[in-house]
Amino acid sequence: MNSNLIRAVIMGAPGSGKGTVSARLVKTFNMHHISSGDLLRSNIEQKTELGRIADKYIKEGKLVPDVYITQCILGELDKIRTSSWLLDGFPRTPEQAEDLWQAEKIDTVINLDVPFDVIIDRLKSRWVHLPSGRVYNIGFNDPKVRGVDDITGEPLSQRPDDNPAAVRKRLEIYDACTRPLNEYFRKKGVLVTFSGRTTNEIWPNVKKYFDGKFR
Numbered sequence: 681m682n683s684n685l686i687r688a689v690i691m692g693a694p695g696s697g698k699g700t701v702s703a704r705l706v707k708t709f710n711m712h713h714i715s716s717g718d719l720l721r722s723n724i725e726q727k728t729e730l731g732r733i734a735d736k737y738i739k740e741g742k743l744v745p746d747v748y749i750t751q752c753i754l755g756e757l758d759k760i761r762t763s764s765w766l767l768d769g770f771p772r773t774p775e776q777a778e779d780l781w782q783a784e785k786i787d788t789v790i791n792l793d794v795p796f797d798v799i800i801d802r803l804k805s806r807w808v809h810l811p812s813g814r815v816y817n818i819g820f821n822d823p824k825v826r827g828v829d830d831i832t833g834e835p836l837s838q839r840p841d842d843n844p845a846a847v848r849k850r851l852e853i854y855d856a857c858t859r860p861l862n863e864y865f866r867k868k869g870v871l872v873t874f875s876g877r878t879t880n881e882i883w884p885n886v887k888k889y890f891d892g893k894f895r
């Protein structure tokens with residue numbers, strides 16, 4: 681196996697910029713991006729068995745039960761044994777973290793630390809291109825044409841779970857279930873935290889860290 685392969689996880693609250701930082705990492709370091717949220721949304725769209733199960737949890741801002749998501753993600757990782765990868769949105773619970781840790785050797789867990797007020801503003805103004813997962817924010821990261829994806833020209837939409845009630849639920853679950861994983865990965869010696877208000881502020885530090893560690 682190529683020892684230059686990177687196996688990384690990106691964590692942070694909903695709206696902390698995981699998707700945007702991931703896109704930059706994937707491009708710069710030639711990694712596969714596996715986003716659990718994007719995977720679930722495409723399963724819903726394709727009306728798969730998993731999609732049918734996940735749909736109601738996601739709409740309410742709740743977590744999809746561990747068994748389904750863990751099996752799905754570990755299955756995806758199995759398909760890309762020979763490439764570098766970046767996991768976004770998984771793990772989210774202690775059970776998921778433990779199963780992942782047993783199954784894979786993780787090099788780095790990136791933790792995005794963004795103030796709460798920024799996160800709330802972002803989720804309210806967020807528009808996404810569902811097929812690719814590309815994210816825009818009205819007012820600070822606008823598409824070239826309003827309501828249209830820059831790359832494909834296809835329409836943008838708002839995520840059904842970006843409504844105020846679901847956002848509240850997602851932030852609650854993040855605090856209760858996911859934030860504690862920082863401590864888990866810190867003890868394993870792989871956690872690195874990046875703080876800032878914007879992705880443009882955070883990104884240069886992430887890049888510097890990856891350049892130092894993996895190049």
Ligand code: ATP
Pocket residue numbers: 693694695696697698699716717718720737738739741742743744745746749768769770771772773776841850
């Ligand atoms: P953002 O996309 O802004 O980071 P988020 O982290 O809340 O926000 P996604 O990662 O796209 O959003 O996930 C959306 C929903 O998909 C979650 O609210 C949850 O219902 C489900 N989901 C995604 N990943 C997992 C997971 N690892 N375990 C359980 N449910 C998940």
Ligand code: MG
Pocket residue numbers: 698699715717769
């Ligand atoms: Mg995301």
